[in-house]
Structures are given as structure tokens and as C-alpha cells.
Amino acid sequence: MNLMGIDVGTSGCKVAVFSETGELRSLAYEEYDYCHPQPGWAELETPLVWGQIKRTICKAMVGLNGGFKGEPLHGLSVSSMGEAVVPVTRNREILGPSMLNFDARGDEYLPDLASRMSPQRLYAINGNTLGSPYTLTKLLWLKNHQPELYRRADLFLPWGAFVSFMLGADPCVDYSLANRTLLFDLDSGDWSAELLQWAGLEREKLPCTIPSGQVIGAVARPIAEELGIPAGTPIISGGHDQCCNAVGCGVIEPGRAMYGMGSYLCAVPVFSRRPDPRVMIERGLNTEHHAAPGQFVSFIYNQGGVLVKWFRNTFARAEARQATESGDSLYPALFAELPEGPSSVFVLPHFTTTGPPRFIKDSSGVIAGLRLETNRGDILKGIVEAATYYLRDCFESLPGTGIVIHECTAAGGGSQSDAWVQLSADILGIPFVRLQVHEAGSLGAAILAGVGARRFSSLQEGISAMVHQKDRFEPDAARKHLYDERFARYRALASCMENAMREWNRPLTG
Structure with a gap:
């Protein structure tokens, strides 16, 4: 059995294939650069980055077939950076670049947003406080400054959801990545009607939300032939990169x-119960769904x-x-x-x-x-x-x-x-x-793939099989x-x- 984990970051993509016992069988990496079209802007050229991601997948499959030819690929999943989204149509056309979380566009909307909702109320819904890195302000900027692009876009997909979608999956995003938009309700596991109304954004331009480790489609034949992946390989919902890192650990x-x-x-600590928003806001700590069912994480x-x-x-x-x-x-x-x-x-x-x-x-x-x-x-x-x-x-x-x-x-x-x-x-x-x-x-993404493809009965079983301690300090x-x-x-x-x-x-x- 082979399981693929795709890890998409701000400056590069890593693709690894593991056996069901956690043996690293193939690893490939490709870099790409973000650009600054104007001072304060920072974005990824989506077609170029998608091309590099595809190249990395091809290299990983070549490496796998070089040593383990004939062994099937039972599933794949994607770990990715948060906040940045890609505008696409439902027929998988890429419409524009992807603004990164340190892009200054949209900062001008923060004072007005802050005047219309308290930090405590926002945190109670979403587990974050208002700030410039999140998707919300970037979407407002696009809606006001590039209205034609905004109108043409059927969906704005976080990178993990975008890569899965381009491979053939349904347009779905896991809870942890959805939370990086500042539009997600932690308790309901869905987009918040209150936050969407507050922001003046449309729900239909966002993908459906699901837990990590769920089957969301299969690799389509045309892209499968291009990348060397078996057509029909299950695609499983992944997670925010820090959550997948935690699963892989x-x-x-x-x-x-x-x-x-x-x-x-x-540091990404795990906890089962949402703390009081007041004490978390005082410490500048967020609350986010973990990729593990029923758990939360924060980032220090x-x-x-x-x-x-x-x-x-x-x-x-x-x-x-x-x-x-x-x-x-x-x-x-x-x-x-x-x-x-x-x-x-x-x-x-x-x-x-x-x-x-x-x-x-x-x-x-x-x-x-x-x-x-x-x-x-x-x-x-x-x-x-x-x-x-x-x-x-x-x-x-x-x-x-x-x-x-x-x-x-x-x-x-x-x-x-x-x-x-x-x-x-x-x-x-x-x-x-x-x-x-x-x-x-x-590795964390590959474990989620194994759970979604039913190679493991639980996340704990997948971790027990694939994560192995080497040293203790x-x-x-x-x-x-x-x-x-x-x-x-x-x-x-x-x-x-x-x-x-x-x-x-x-x-x-x-």
C-alpha cells in the first residue's frame, strides 16, 4: 500500500509517498517565488505554482515507480498554507493570482469591520480576532477593486482545496483551512451567516466545509495521465499545514x-475544550479545529x-x-x-x-x-x-x-x-x-489519506502504524x-x- 501526502507552502511544494508502515518511498520538492507587483502586495502566480505542483507530483511518481512499480496508490491528501485563496470557475479555470497572508491589500477595511463587531463576539464564533492576514479582507479588496474577476469567480478555494479540486475532487475545504478565512463558525462546522453578513460576502462563492480525512473525489483520468497517478485514486480532505504537521508527529x-x-x-498544543475567549484574546492565541476529530489547536x-x-x-x-x-x-x-x-x-x-x-x-x-x-x-x-x-x-x-x-x-x-x-x-x-x-x-497528509481510504480504521491506528519515534531529549x-x-x-x-x-x-x- 502506498499513500501520498502533498504539502503546499508559500515558497515550495513537497510531495512524499509512504508505505502503510511509514517508510518514505519517494520524495520530491519544487520551489517557486511569490511576487510583489506593487509595494505592499505579495501574491503567487497561480498557473505557475500549479505547474510546479504538478511537476513535483510527477517526480514523486517517477521515484515511486522506480522502486515500487506495480504497488497501487491507495489515496492522497493535501496539506497547505492557510489564508491564501485561488479564484476559479466550476469548470476548473484559474482566474487570477493568489494573495498571500502578508499582502497589505484589504487592511483599509479593518477599522470599519472592527467598529461593527467586538473582538469577543468574533472570537466566540471563529476563534480568531480581526487582523490583516485572513482571507476576509482580501476578498473585500477583490470585490471592490477587481469586481469583474470577483463576479466571474464561482469559488475562492484555499490552496489545499484548490489542489484537490484541480485533481478531480469536489470543491470542499476542511474545517482547519476554512477557519483561516475568518468566516467560519467553529461550533457549527460551517460558514457563519453572521460573519458573512458582517463582511458583506456571498456564501455561494465558498466551497462546502467538511472534516479532515473524508473522501472528496477521485483523480480524474486526464490529469491522472498527465501526472502518472492511477485514475480513480481517492482524494481525501487534508488540513492546514500546522495541523497536518501535528498529525505527522x-x-x-x-x-x-x-x-x-x-x-x-x-508550537501547536492540542486541547479538547474551547477556552474562554477572554483569556485567549489576552494572550493573543487563536482556536482552530485540529485535523483530529473533536480536538482543537492553537499556534504559539x-x-x-x-x-x-x-x-x-x-x-x-x-x-x-x-x-x-x-x-x-x-x-x-x-x-x-x-x-x-x-x-x-x-x-x-x-x-x-x-x-x-x-x-x-x-x-x-x-x-x-x-x-x-x-x-x-x-x-x-x-x-x-x-x-x-x-x-x-x-x-x-x-x-x-x-x-x-x-x-x-x-x-x-x-x-x-x-x-x-x-x-x-x-x-x-x-x-x-x-x-x-x-x-x-x-506524512500527516498521507495518514489522513489512509484513514479516508479506509486503510486505517482511525487516525490513531494510522499514527501507530506510520509515526515512529527516533530520539528523546x-x-x-x-x-x-x-x-x-x-x-x-x-x-x-x-x-x-x-x-x-x-x-x-x-x-x-x-
């Missing part, structure tokens, strides 16, 4: 969290791998170029330079807009404590420590919500570093688990004590530095 019950170590550090995040990439490009540019040319990664060598114990360098991880609870825009990053004897290993360790301190600050606010985290499962590129995972366990004071397969998003008591002291200093200094950087960023008047 086996994180589907309360007390555990997926800890994504990619461009952003993102800030910059992570993007800071490490900045460090690499700033302090090791020539070495990075040489490593790229030889097909190697420079990161293992850089992390080998980390000093023992806490870094002597203090870093404020505000290099771009921060995550919860305050989503700070007007600060800047700081590297303090530099001396002549400071080396780049000290600076790198200071960066990854600070990124983890930021999340610890959020973790320590969780008891008031009823959300608990007893264990984290690491995923993403950063999880391949023993030093970084151990540092995370020491600072957060929580055991970390690392799995045999790093491709958690595509317990917090070191001595290092945790040192980091507790460092964290207290970080908290004191972060507030001072944040205010100082606001003053530094203030425009000059002379």
Missing part, C-alpha cells in the same frame, strides 16, 4: 504539542529558522555559497561551533513582526553583549536561545487557559540539529521527541537552572530594548 491528544522548527518556531510562534538563515547569510555567506554548489548544508558545521552552556550574547528576536501575544511591528532586533572575544558561535547560540525564550514567555501564560503541554514533538529542518532540540528542552523544561521521518506535513537539570536565570534577565531586558528600538525607529524630523 502523532500529536492528536491534549498535553502534547507539535514543535515546528522551520522558518518560524511554532515567532521567528526561528529565518533568523538562523539571516545569520548564515550575514556571517558565513561565502561558506554557504560553497556548500550550495557542492550540494551540502552548512548548518551542521555552524551548529558545531555553539559554545557549551548559555551564550554570553543577548538577542532581542524582533527582526520582523513578532508572534503572540502582542504581534509587535515597531521594534527591531538587537544583539547585545558583544566583546572582542565574542565569536560567531556565541552569536548563533544567542539567536536560537532568544527565539526559544520568546516561546517560553508564551508557554508560561498557558495555565490560565487550561491548555497544558507535557511533551513536545520536534519537526522541521531545525529538528535535525541535536544541539537545537536539546537547547529547546533545557529552556522550556519539557521533554522533546524526534521522529524517524522529518517530513511531518506530508530530556531537560538537563543543571542547564535548565542556568537558563531559568537567563530567562529572567531576558524578560527584564526585552522590555527595555523594545522601548529603545521604538525610539530608534522613530522617523527623524530634521
Whole structure:
């Protein structure tokens, strides 16, 4: 048995095929770039990206047939980024580009929307507070600035739903992706009539909503022949990428969290009961349906791998170029330079807009404590420590919500570093688990495909069969004590530095 997971991100698509025991049998990846047609705009050229996604699927099928020819593909599912949607017709014609969540278009509607609904009421329905990343404001912009495109579009599909639709599925979106529009009712599992009326948007332009792990169609013959996928392969509803990452980590019950170590550090704790909106709003935390039935998740995040990439490009540019040319990664060598114990360098991880609870825009990053004897290993360790301190600050606010985290499962590129995972366990004071397969998003989608195709009787059975622990990292008591002291200093200094950087960023008047 083979199961395919398609993971569509902002800058690339990954397609993996797994056996029913979780063996990675084929893996392919293709990159694409988003564009800035005007200042403040950020969008994907949908036909180009769809072409890259198809190319990635073809490569994965070639890899599968090279080693496992003749073994059937029993199902596929899609994990994707949230918020961004694609305008299409019901006969699968792509009508335009896809605005990304950091595109500024639609921000002008926020004051009026905020005046007509309280944050508490919005959160009670949708589990989010009003903001610019969500689909709602982008659709309002299209309706007002590109009315002909808006009129012609039969549907606006989130990327997971779009890819499934183009492969032959019905136009359906799972609950977790639907929630990223700001138009979804968490309790009813359907589009909210109240929120649609508030926004002035039409229900008929949105796909039907369903749980993750449901059959929504089959691969159509023309696209099957183009991609090398068997015609009739079941297509199963997937999920928001963070939810699929959690499934691929086996994180589907309360007390555990997926800890994504990619461009952003993102902890995704699981809980069964929706917390009081008031306490969640105070902490800047959302509530979203998990891909696991009956469970919810929230996102605790800030910059992570993007800071490490900045460090690499700033302090090791020539070495990075040489490593790229030889097909190697420079990161293992850089992390080998980390000093023992806490870094002597203090870093404020505000290099771009921060995550919860305050989503700070007007600060800047700081590297303090530099001396002549400071080396780049000290600076790198200071960066990854600070990124983890930021999340610890959020973790320590969780008891008031009823959300608990007893264990984290690491995923993403950063999880391949023993030093970084151990540092995370020491600072957060929580055991970390690392799995045999790093491709958690595509693995989670493949597990959902197995459940929907009835190869597994439940999500738990699929996880038991396909998710396998490799390493466990317990917090070191001595290092945790040192980091507790460092964290207290970080908290004191972060507030001072944040205010100082606001003053530094203030425009000059002379």
C-alpha cells in the first residue's frame, strides 16, 4: 500500500509517498517565488505554482515507480498554507493570482469591520480576532477593486482545496483551512451567516466545509495521465499545514504539542475544550479545529529558522555559497561551533513582526553583549536561545487557559540539529521527541489519506502504524537552572530594548 501526502507552502511544494508502515518511498520538492507587483502586495502566480505542483507530483511518481512499480496508490491528501485563496470557475479555470497572508491589500477595511463587531463576539464564533492576514479582507479588496474577476469567480478555494479540486475532487475545504478565512463558525462546522453578513460576502462563492480525512473525489483520468497517478485514486480532505504537521508527529491528544522548527518556531498544543475567549484574546492565541476529530489547536510562534538563515547569510555567506554548489548544508558545521552552556550574547528576536501575544511591528532586533572575544558561535547560540525564550514567555501564560503541554514533538529542518532540540528542552523544561521521518506535513497528509481510504480504521491506528519515534531529549537539570536565570534577565531586558528600538525607529524630523 502506498499513500501520498502533498504539502503546499508559500515558497515550495513537497510531495512524499509512504508505505502503510511509514517508510518514505519517494520524495520530491519544487520551489517557486511569490511576487510583489506593487509595494505592499505579495501574491503567487497561480498557473505557475500549479505547474510546479504538478511537476513535483510527477517526480514523486517517477521515484515511486522506480522502486515500487506495480504497488497501487491507495489515496492522497493535501496539506497547505492557510489564508491564501485561488479564484476559479466550476469548470476548473484559474482566474487570477493568489494573495498571500502578508499582502497589505484589504487592511483599509479593518477599522470599519472592527467598529461593527467586538473582538469577543468574533472570537466566540471563529476563534480568531480581526487582523490583516485572513482571507476576509482580501476578498473585500477583490470585490471592490477587481469586481469583474470577483463576479466571474464561482469559488475562492484555499490552496489545499484548490489542489484537490484541480485533481478531480469536489470543491470542499476542511474545517482547519476554512477557519483561516475568518468566516467560519467553529461550533457549527460551517460558514457563519453572521460573519458573512458582517463582511458583506456571498456564501455561494465558498466551497462546502467538511472534516479532515473524508473522501472528496477521485483523480480524474486526464490529469491522472498527465501526472502518472492511477485514475480513480481517492482524494481525501487534508488540513492546514500546522495541523497536518501535528498529525505527522502523532500529536492528536491534549498535553502534547507539535514543535515546528522551520522558518518560524511554532508550537501547536492540542486541547479538547474551547477556552474562554477572554483569556485567549489576552494572550493573543487563536482556536482552530485540529485535523483530529473533536480536538482543537492553537499556534504559539515567532521567528526561528529565518533568523538562523539571516545569520548564515550575514556571517558565513561565502561558506554557504560553497556548500550550495557542492550540494551540502552548512548548518551542521555552524551548529558545531555553539559554545557549551548559555551564550554570553543577548538577542532581542524582533527582526520582523513578532508572534503572540502582542504581534509587535515597531521594534527591531538587537544583539547585545558583544566583546572582542565574542565569536560567531556565541552569536548563533544567542539567536536560537532568544527565539526559544520568546516561546517560553508564551508557554508560561498557558495555565490560565487550561491548555497544558507535557511533551513536545520536534519537526522541521531545525529538528535535525541535536544541539537545537536539546537547547529547546533545557529552556522550556519539557521533554522533546524526534521522529524517524522529518517530513511531518506530508506524512500527516498521507495518514489522513489512509484513514479516508479506509486503510486505517482511525487516525490513531494510522499514527501507530506510520509515526515512529527516533530520539528523546530530556531537560538537563543543571542547564535548565542556568537558563531559568537567563530567562529572567531576558524578560527584564526585552522590555527595555523594545522601548529603545521604538525610539530608534522613530522617523527623524530634521
